[in-house]
Amino acid sequence: MLDIAAELRAWYASDRDFAVATVVAVSGSAPRGPGASLAVDDRGTALGSLSGGCVESAAHEMCLEAIASGEGGVHRFGYSDDDAFAVGLTCGGILDVLITPVRRNDPVRPVIGAVLDAAGCGSRSALGRVVCGPPEQLGRALAVHADGSYEGCLGGSAELDEAAAARVGALLAAGRTGTAELGTAGGLCGQPLTLLVESAAEPPRLLVYGAIDFAAALARIGAFLGHRVTVCDARPVFVTAARFPEADEVVVDWPHRHLAAEWEAGRLDARTAVCVLTHDAKFDIPLLTLALRLPLGYVGAMGSRRTHTERTERLRAEGLTAAALARLRSPIGLDLGGGTPEETALAIAAEFTAVRYGREGTILPLARRRGPVHRPAQPPPGRPAALVQTAAAVHGGTEVP
Missing domain, CATH: 3.40.50.720 (NAD(P)-binding Rossmann-like Domain)
Structure with missing residues (x-):
């Protein structure tokens, strides 16, 4: 969602109803990764992109339905080779997409607005949304700021919100978008809960x-x-x-x-x-x-x-x-x-x-490498994910005496 924060902030400020389709998980080859978003307002105007055109039409319709009903959810788009006109990704990947309605009276609206405002002002903040868990908590959100404060709730206990804010804050500190796993009782206790965390951070x-x-x-x-x-x-x-x-x-x-x-x-x-x-x-x-x-x-x-x-x-x-x-x-x-x-x-x-x-x-030329073209970032084994660095021995490179 934060990849189109500037435009969404204008919609939010004008009290416009809208819905956002956000990629929450990718399997196989797909043009864009988690956090990529398509937003649609109540007039049908669209912003952003999920897949470079493969599933935009279907996501557009789902957003309009979410604006009308107030109900969102996670939808899966996979490869469709039986029917050239069916919804699917021609590159063979699978996208899980969260549809979130953001209407005037929706409880998630002020939470999303807080992150959009922070992003617009250049402040560090992150949005954590439930993308997997109990149905009544799906789409619930927290806005977490650089000082550790947060807004919103996930529909459970205060312990859950505090634990979730800590996990979201850790990804924010690294300036990363990704998922965080925890339990509905806080920590790893209770039913499993997955958050999609989008970080609004200054350029690297x-x-x-x-x-x-x-x-x-x-x-x-x-x-x-x-x-x-x-x-x-x-x-x-x-x-x-x-x-x-x-x-x-x-x-x-x-x-x-x-x-x-x-x-x-x-x-x-x-x-x-x-x-x-x-x-x-x-x-x-x-x-x-x-x-x-x-x-x-x-x-x-x-x-x-x-x-x-x-x-x-x-x-x-x-x-x-x-x-x-x-x-x-x-x-x-x-x-x-x-x-x-x-x-x-x-x-x-x-x-x-x-x-x-x-x-x-x-590193290999794409033409010589096996597997999908688009692959998620993978931190090397044995290193914290936030660092994304290896402990390889000295290798060849550009030499300047």
Whole structure:
């Protein structure tokens, strides 16, 4: 729902009745993942998309019916090959879709409105809705904010609401959309209950340390990918807005001091990518010593294999464990074969994107890979889901002496 928050907020503010169809689960190949939404108002106007056209017409009709009846529910759309005109996904996947009526007097309306308002103001908040559980609780919602406060109720006990708010808050802290499992009595007790959690969070951060040509190219591609980009260097002559016009901010500071301040201010999370391009020990070692101890999504450092070996020894001397050192992506980037600043930036961005979605170590051309084209993100085994990072050994990548 929050992928169309700006438009829905206008509908909400104008007291318009509407219903929202939201993807809650995907099996097999499907164009869009959980959280993708199609909204329909009482005039039949539609916003958003569920599947790129496969099931939109059927979902549109279900939304209109929900507006009229006030009743929602979860519907499944699967592959339909017997009848070319039947409702289904031609790509062969299965979508579970929650239909939620949001009419003037519906109890869920102010809860959804709170999250839409927060998203519109750039505040961190999340919407948790019951997508599986007792019929009387289906569609019930909580709006959870960054400070831990919440609005709404799930139709059970206060203990259930508190437990659900904690689970929703954990996904919000990671800036993730996903599902949370708990019981109707709170915790894991009682009947099973599944929440779809949609997080409204600011764009993921890309912190680029080292004001060099590679940094300028990386700032451009990072901005293109939707990140909030910061370029930081301790040398004022190199780090200027004119050199990095695509960056959201340029900072003159010692890298490790800047990273510490950003972390202490609560501006970093498990989606944050840190790219260290200085390959200068007086900058790199203090910075990486801190970065590898924080629960950040990606930490990569530029340099040759010899530089990496020397850097690893220095970091080990600083007390970093083998597990922490295994998180370091160095030499930085995937081995795409290029060498220009732009090609190197593409290799780096490809790597931190792959790490975020749990694909690092399994990169293949789609034409050579088996299985569905669209697959949900899978955190590597042994790591918290919020981190989406592996403990792979040092691998090949773009090398810069």
